Amino acid sequence: MVDKIAKFVISLVGVLIGYGITAGLKNIEALRLADGGLFAFFIFIIVMVASGIIFFFLSPHFIKGIRKFIHFLEVEIQNRPASDIILGSVGLIVGLIIAYLLSQPFYNIKVPYLGVIVSIVLYLIFGYLGIKIPTRNRDDFTNSLNVFKKNTGKEKVKTSSKASPKILDTSVIIDGRIADICKTGFIEGPLIIPEFVLEELQRIADSSDSLKRNRGRRGLDILNKIQKELDIEVVICDKKIEEVQEVDSKLLKLAQQMKGKVITNDYNLNKVAEVQGIEVLNINELANAIKPVVLPGEEMVVQVIRDGKEIGQGLAYLDDGTMIVVEGGKKHIGETIGVLVTSVLQTSAGRMIFAKPKSAVDRAV
Numbered sequence: 001m002v003d004k005i006a007k008f009v010i011s012l013v014g015v016l017i018g019y020g021i022t023a024g025l026k027n028i029e030a031l032r033l034a035d036g037g038l039f040a041f042f043i044f045i046i047v048m049v050a051s052g053i054i055f056f057f058l059s060p061h062f063i064k065g066i067r068k069f070i071h072f073l074e075v076e077i078q079n080r081p082a083s084d085i086i087l088g089s090v091g092l093i094v095g096l097i098i099a100y101l102l103s104q105p106f107y108n109i110k111v112p113y114l115g116v117i118v119s120i121v122l123y124l125i126f127g128y129l130g131i132k133i134p135t136r137n138r139d140d141f142t143n144s145l146n147v148f149k150k151n152t153g154k155e156k157v158k159t160s161s162k163a164s165p166k167i168l169d170t171s172v173i174i175d176g177r178i179a180d181i182c183k184t185g186f187i188e189g190p191l192i193i194p195e196f197v198l199e200e201l202q203r204i205a206d207s208s209d210s211l212k213r214n215r216g217r218r219g220l221d222i223l224n225k226i227q228k229e230l231d232i233e234v235v236i237c238d239k240k241i242e243e244v245q246e247v248d249s250k251l252l253k254l255a256q257q258m259k260g261k262v263i264t265n266d267y268n269l270n271k272v273a274e275v276q277g278i279e280v281l282n283i284n285e286l287a288n289a290i291k292p293v294v295l296p297g298e299e300m301v302v303q304v305i306r307d308g309k310e311i312g313q314g315l316a317y318l319d320d321g322t323m324i325v326v327e328g329g330k331k332h333i334g335e336t337i338g339v340l341v342t343s344v345l346q347t348s349a350g351r352m353i354f355a356k357p358k359s360a361v362d363r364a365v
Contacts, residue, residue, distance in 0.1 A: 006066075007059040014055025018048040082238070087134035095130020099123045165235075165260030166281065167192040169251060170200050172264050174219040177283055182230050187263075187281075189233035193223065194254055198236070200247050252278055288346075291320050294353055296341050302355075303336045304329045324353045328360055 055062075077085065099122040107115035168191060172178050181187055201223075205216030227234050239257075241250045248269050255262050255278050262273055265283040273280045294300075302316035307330045314329025316339075326332070326339055339355035346352075 003063060006063050007056060010059040010062050011052045011056040015048045015052040017055070018051025019044065021047060021051070084135045088131045091130035091132075091134040092127055093130070095126035095128075096123060098130075099126040102126075164279075165190055165192045165258050167194065167237075167251060167255050167258070167260050167262050168197065169262060169264035169266060169269060170197050170204075170219065170247065171266045171269075172283055173197070173201065173222055174204075174215050175265050175283060176218065176222045177287070178263060179222050179225050179230065181283070181286070182226060182232050187232075191226065191232060191234045192237050192254075192258065192260060193234065194237045194239070194251065196241070196247055196250050198223075248272070252276060255279075287320075288351060291322060291351055292318075294341055294344055296343055298341045299338060299358060300324075300341065300355075301336060301338050302326070304332045304334065306333060318353075322351050322353060324355055327354065327356050329357060332357060 099119070103115065103119040103122045106118040109115070166187060166189070168178065173193075178187075182191070201216050201219045203216070204212050205220055207213045207216065226232065237254065237258075239254065241253050244250050244253055248266070251262060251269070252273055254260075255273075256276070261279040261281055262269070263281045263283070264270060264273075267284075270280050270282050302318070302324055304314040304316050304326055306315050307313060308315045308325055312328050312330050314326040314331075314333055316324040316326055316329070318324065324339070326337075327342075329337075329339075338358040340358050341353055341355050343354045344351065345354070
């Protein structure tokens with residue numbers, strides 16, 4: 001149906017072009033005066049019909065070309081950030097207005113078609129410049145707008161500028177604890193989620209490995225929870241970083257460009273970021289920092305779960321996952337006993353607590 005309508009419109013355009021060509025011939029006026037206009041009328045009809053038929057047979061090629069052009073525009077628009085599209089549209093309008101104003105004096109010059117030709121040239125030039133200049137100098141325009149905002153609302157800018165962007169890593173999204181931390185209000189937005197991180201999550205969620213697939217789906221669920229349930233600003237960043245391929249490298253490059261902080265629990269990414277001078281918020285370091293402080297000599301009640309590496313040792317765990325090595329606790333496996341803390345060891349993997357059964361300490365006394 002659409003093709004039929006397009007063919008009809010193209011054929012109609014051909015008929016109008018044929019009419020325009022015929023009307024522009026000077027001999028037509030002489031023919032119209034010679035025989036009362038009958039012969040001129042037939043020439044009009046023949047040229048218009050012939051032109052319409054030619055355009056009708058050429059219409060499939062026109063339609064194919066138009067479809068290719070529309071597809072090209074769709075791809076280009078999808079690959080462009082929304083900010084570039086907005087700036088380009090505003091710039092195009094401004095450029096066309098300038099071209100209109102500059103072309104008006106040329107219509108007053110008594111030279112045939114000069115005004116039309118100059119207008120077309122000016123519209124093309126200023127339209128092109130109107131699109132290119134704002135998009136290529138996007139950062140300058142953004143800074144100018146920020147200066148304007150500072151002049152019109154200084155208090156608001158000062159308040160919002162305190163919170164730097166927090167860029168989420170794939171691993172910390174899958175981990176899920178970031179949602180609980182945001183819920184407590186200890187992290188201020190905006191939370192930046194790059195598109196390449198979303199694409200990696202999608203690849204993991206579509207993996208043939210069931211474990212990876214579940215991790216990917218969990219990450220997408222966590223993002224959905226942060227966006228819908230939490231009162232924090234979440235921004236999906238569509239900025240393209242073509243010069244690097246790895247997701248971690250893109251993440252660090254984006255953090256440098258946005259002057260933001262990376263939230264992760266990836267130990268290696270943390271170290272690379274420190275070398276490059278990029279601030280990192282490590283969830284694991286936060287978890288270790290907020291664990292309760294235990295001092296030697298304190299008493300606690302634990303359940304010995306299994307034996308340790310050394311002879312006679314038993315292992316117990318606190319609610320936060322901290323491991324307690326109980327000397328001589330192997331014989332108490334499966335029992336809930338009171339223990340006395342003897343020492344605390346802080347490692348890169350976390351905190352380890354060494355203790356003795358309280359009953360053994362009492363007997364020794």
